Amino acid sequence: MQKKYERANLLFSxxxxxxxxxxxxxxxxxxxxxxxxxxxxxxxxxxxxxSIQDSSPNGIFFVNNELKVxxxxxxxxxxxxxLSNKQITEGEDLSNxxxxxxxxxxxFKNIEESKEKKFSxxxxxxxxxxxxxxxxLFYAVKNSIGNLRGTTIIFxxxxxxxxxxQRLKRxxxxxxxxxxxxxxIIFSLDHLLSIKYVSPAIEYYSKYQVNKILGRPFVELINNxxxxxxxxxxxxxxxxxxxxxxxxxxxxxxxxxxxxxANCGVIENEETNLKELILVCMDITEQxxxxxxxxxxxxxLREIAWIQSHVVRKxxxxxxxxxxxxxxxxxxxxxxxxxxxxxxxxxxxxxxxLWNLDEIIRQINEKTKEI
Numbered sequence: 574m575q576k577k578y579e580r581a582n583l584l585f586s587x588x589x590x591x592x593x594x595x596x597x598x599x600x601x602x603x604x605x606x607x608x609x610x611x612x613x614x615x616x617x618x619x620x621x622x623x624s625i626q627d628s629s630p631n632g633i634f635f636v637n638n639e640l641k642v643x644x645x646x647x648x649x650x651x652x653x654x655x656l657s658n659k660q661i662t663e664g665e666d667l668s669n670x671x672x673x674x675x676x677x678x679x680x681f682k683n684i685e686e687s688k689e690k691k692f693s694x695x696x697x698x699x700x701x702x703x704x705x706x707x708x709x710l711f712y713a714v715k716n717s718i719g720n721l722r723g724t725t726i727i728f729x730x731x732x733x734x735x736x737x738x739q740r741l742k743r744x745x746x747x748x749x750x751x752x753x754x755x756x757x758i759i760f761s762l763d764h765l766l767s768i769k770y771v772s773p774a775i776e777y778y779s780k781y782q783v784n785k786i787l788g789r790p791f792v793e794l795i796n797n798x799x800x801x802x803x804x805x806x807x808x809x810x811x812x813x814x815x816x817x818x819x820x821x822x823x824x825x826x827x828x829x830x831x832x833x834x835a836n837c838g839v840i841e842n843e844e845t846n847l848k849e850l851i852l853v854c855m856d857i858t859e860q861x862x863x864x865x866x867x868x869x870x871x872x873x874l875r876e877i878a879w880i881q882s883h884v885v886r887k888x889x890x891x892x893x894x895x896x897x898x899x900x901x902x903x904x905x906x907x908x909x910x911x912x913x914x915x916x917x918x919x920x921x922x923x924x925x926x927l928w929n930l931d932e933i934i935r936q937i938n939e940k941t942k943e944i
Contacts, residue, residue, distance in 0.1 A: 632728035640667040687711040706735040760852040779826035832858045888930040
C-alpha cells in the first residue's frame, strides 16, 4: 500500500513538472520573446535616431498615437519653423505646433489615411520671398505583431524641382504660343511618317480640322503627282539627316490646294529612341500664283514687243512707200504726159495698210489690258 502511495506521489510530481513546463512554454516564453523583440525595436529606434539626427537631407520626425513628437532631426526643426514659426521640441503635441487651421487639417488627414493605406503623401508650398516647396510622406509604423506605434513624417525639399518645372512650363507655354499663333504650318511626324502634331494654322489655310488629321499618314495630304517626291525626301531626312535643303509641295485642301515651302529637322524620341521629323512650312501659294501671273505678263509683253518691232513695221513701211509713190506720181504728171500712175489704186492700197495698222494697234491694246 505504501508503494502505491509513493508511486502516486511520483506521478503527481511528474505531472506538475509537465504542467509547469507547459505554462512556461505557452505563457512566459512568448512574453520573454516579445520583450526581446521590443528591446530590439528600441535599439533600432535609437540607431535610427542617431542615423537621421544630422546626416539625412530630409526632415524626419515621428509622432506616436497620441500625436506627441518623439523623434526628430535638425532638418525637421528648420522646416517646421518655416511652416509654423515655432521651435519644435520632443514631447510636444502636434496640435500645438501647427496652429494654422488648414495646415493642421492637412497633417491630421494624412496621418489618418496612412493608418489605412500604410502611407500617404501631400505637398506644401511656403510663399516667402524665397519660396519653398516640400513633398511630405506619412508612414504608419507598427510593431512586430501589427499594433500601431505611430507615424513617421518625412519632408522632402522639392523646391529646385518645382522651380525647374515652373520654368519649363513657362517655356513650353511661350513656345506653344509662338507655334499656335504662327502663320506657318508646323508638322511633327513620327518614325512611320504619321502626323503626331500639327499647328492650328492648318485650319486657316486648308480648312482641315486638327483633330481630323492627327494620326493620319502625312503623304495622304499630298497631291498624288508629288507623293513619291515628298516620301523620298522624308525618308532621306530620317536615314541621312540632311539638314541643308528645303522642298516645295502642295497639299490638297478642302476648298483649294495650297503650296508649301518646307524645311525639315530630325529629332530623337527619348522614350523610343526612334527618329522623328519636324516640318516647318510656309504657305507660298500666293507667291507661286504671283510668279505664274508674272510669267504670263512677261509672255504677253514679249508678244507686244514682237508685234511692235515686227508686225507694226510692215504696214508702216508699206504706207510710207505708197505715200512716196503718190508724191512721185504727182511730180511725173506735172512734167510729163507719158507716164501716168493709177492714183486711185495707190490710195486704196494706202487705205488698206492703214486699216491693217489700226487692227494691229487694237490687238496691242487688248493684250495690254490683259497684263
